[in-house]
Amino acid sequence: MRMEQLVGERFKERPSDCVIDSHALMIRGGYMKPVANGIFSSNPPLVRITKKISDIIRKEMDALDGQEVLFPVVMPAELWAESGRYESVGKELLRFFDRSDSKMVLGMTHEEAAVQLVREYGGSYNKYPFMIYQIQTKFRDEARPRAGLIRVREFTMKDAYSFHTTVEDMEQYYEKVRVGYHRIFAKAGIPEVIDVEGDSGMMGGSISHEFMLVTPVGEDTLAICPECGYRSNLESAECIYDAPAAEKNDVMPELVYTPDCKTIEDVCNFLKTDVKKSCKAVAYQGETSGEYVLVFIRGDLEVNETKVKNAVGENLVVADIQPGHGLVAGFMGPYQLEYTGKILVDASLKGMQDVAMGGNQEDYHFTHVNMERDLPNLVFGDYGKIQQDSICPCCKKPIINLERGIEVGNIFQLGKKYTIPMNMEYLDENSQRQTPYMACYGIGVGRLAASVCEAHHDEYGPIWPMSIAPWQVHICCIRSDVEEVKAYAEKLYTQLQQAGVEVIIDTREIRPGAMFSDADLLGVPLRVVVSPKNLEAGCLEVKSRDKALDEKIPLAEIEDYLKKEIEKRLA
């Protein structure tokens, strides 16, 4: 490829709408161009990078006996109705009508299509286990696309689906894929990716893992125990609390006038009680059903909305409390509550005594509530958000660390969540009908590219690892107006291409500074500078984009040298 022909514009100024570096650099470097909110066109360098990433993934999937298939982007709604997700998934699922007014959806994931494809094939136990995968365009109608390729609406994804006759087989296979995923990320240049326990969310199933690149610009929060190695997405991290001091509380609940108290902190200040001895209420409404969901939690803690969402089975919005439901906004408490709808009580309140809580009347709170004595029928669950220095659910030490991460992949043990409603069955050794187990495995190709850029860049541009770099060698010809310099650069270009090296050459008659800036934005690992000065000295300058290398190489040795450097970096 010739730099002067490379489609895409490169420029210096950081676009104002880019909040993270990878987004800014990939726009500045002409890797992509926005077409609509969260929708991009890709230029040749990005196409080359994602192709290499796809090939890395493909190789690993094939090594795991995966078979490449292709599901459609556009699917009939009936297929999603079979699993129940046509109704249960929120607006991320783009629903529309085709010309004959049939309901259709745009594929954001393909569990239903996978089951549909192999439902007959998997009819006998001797076909199991097997895995199918695809690398295909997906569309997810995100409410807030952001951060370039990190959160988009249209994206290329590798999604794989494995099928099993026993839960043990599923678990073993899942573990093999988990390890394979680490090989993929290492090969793509980010071996530092960790896996954490994930929230299964709308995918269903019980166990899932997310693969996280830890970085301050990540949009996920991770709970990590520095001691025992426990790692979880904050969304699914279990919350554990010290058992409350078993002080005796003989005082009965008392309704207290608490004027001008807007927050739980106001109330506790007013009542001169510790916020840790209060109960606060958070009210939601189902996005579709409109039903109220009331969550009670210890006053100093935060509600984990994902846990609440999973408990009620639909997306939630902040409640708009209307009269007539027995709910008094700002003064809700579980004691003497008229409301009879959905109530979730966090385990942080369990066993507490002498608690302050809403009085279910305007400007009134109860004090001295003893949870066990006064509310003996409550059922407790885990709806809290883990915090910095929370107790580790694994080793029980109060040393949880919160970090930010970008999710670059996820894997789910789905069990029979799809195979049961979609009537996938096989005959076992005894000719008995059985339902197979299923697991699924995803990696966003573009997001992975952006994550590698996020992990490996400087202020001048991305520093692509050799394994996914758009080109391997970048020839900068300084002074193309000097005939022998240009001729030498062109000769080297041809020679390297013939040697199978992926090379891009820049022979534009521009200042070296501008040429190097463009090269920095392309982030090719090895740069060869051909200039009058170098040629006079009988050598070429070879620099690596990561600055580790800066050598003068005799002309006769250049091809061998570059090939060895490439090989070293691909190993």
Place this chain on the structure above:
Amino acid sequence: MRMEQLVGERFKERPSDCVIDSHALMIRGGYMKPVANGIFSSNPPLVRITKKISDIIRKEMDALDGQEVLFPVVMPAELWAESGRYESVGKELLRFFDRSDSKMVLGMTHEEAAVQLVREYGGSYNKYPFMIYQIQTKFRDEARPRAGLIRVREFTMKDAYSFHTTVEDMEQYYEKVRVGYHRIFAKAGIPEVIDVEGDSGMMGGSISHEFMLVTPVGEDTLAICPECGYRSNLESAECIYDAPAAEKNDVMPELVYTPDCKTIEDVCNFLKTDVKKSCKAVAYQGETSGEYVLVFIRGDLEVNETKVKNAVGENLVVADIQPGHGLVAGFMGPYQLEYTGKILVDASLKGMQDVAMGGNQEDYHFTHVNMERDLPNLVFGDYGKIQQDSICPCCKKPIINLERGIEVGNIFQLGKKYTIPMNMEYLDENSQRQTPYMACYGIGVGRLAASVCEAHHDEYGPIWPMSIAPWQVHICCIRSDVEEVKAYAEKLYTQLQQAGVEVIIDTREIRPGAMFSDADLLGVPLRVVVSPKNLEAGCLEVKSRDKALDEKIPLAEIEDYLKKEIEKRLA
């Protein structure tokens, strides 16, 4: 790959809904599975075939200095509004709303996206010419999907867009791509593909070519001159007629009562005149506008609806004639017609004398109309459908032959059709603003796979050319229950894989007949039979799927033999 693990079911019965062989064989061979009308999932053999086809195309595009990019599947309506196609294209363009009620479309072609991507890049004359291409999923909401992968709604397509500063440069480049397309089809196994003049339709521009696989099951009709080589799609073939005999006709038009005459033939029988001396009317309505379009043509000819559609600029439906427009259904003629809307008059009527035509009254016709004398203001155009033995528009001999064909690719000289409305401009050598010329080039990947199958199959299955075959060698192990036979087959399998041969092995303990049937359905070019009898004789049986080859090869020579046969077939 092992046959016993290959995802997909193969079966014997031809599905009743398959009208063409490639469709039936690709369903029976487990290449794909329908998900909805015109929407399929692909199994591993088809994924492998289309990947090879994509690589053949990619190589040719790169050789033409094409640069691979990627446009989105989902695009904002505004982008299509820029070119005017959001309004002008029919229901094939799937339009929908996203979660924020923005109008979106599913990409069926990407001229607008291509211009959007390079509008800034192409700002200076020194960037030209350049070509960008993508291989991507497209959706076209076909009214009548049919014939398996030949006419689907969702498909993978290679689409390329070239940009030029002069019309000559566009023409020269277009010609290079035309030749390159023939290389692609030859490489994919159908060198017999011809190019014909095409209809530019909704793409716009003047000159276009379609690449056709001539086959009786094709859905396009081609007009071919066996003498001079003229070739055109029937849709765009120009119609030429002998000048009518210049008999003198002094009789003035006469309104004649013609009861019970339903067709033009009835009328001519009744009037005892030649149908070639009559004028018939065909009425359409605009699909969107509802506007009437009246076409007059010589009674023995057919209207070419595509030409009419292009003339009026919208999709057409058969007219439902309502009172009040001056139109009398069944009795319409250009003489003394009250209707003042759109009228198209075919050139076949030009200069005719003594013509019979509708009287614009129920049950009445005019006779003795002299076109020039009585209708001096008519404008004539080409709206006729070329017929068997029509006059060749090129060499003027009445020997046109009609054939059927499958369109496997198309190319269009678009000119400034998109660059003008989308304001794409560059500065020329004199810093003057200019609008670039554009051409586009498409190949449907899946349709090409199906076309190769259609061209190369027998009743037992496809006969894939080596260049796109899912595997190169198929090992059939007869009597896997015999230990040394199985062991030999497995050894050969490993040996060939290590030698870089793409091999599939079948070690199922099934009857040879069933095993060979499955192998026939997979259509792998070379088959090696490992059996007790063969091993005893110290050799293996090698057969080619096309039956040209049937040899016994000594065990020691098998690897070399197969590698040579593969190489020969890839050359």
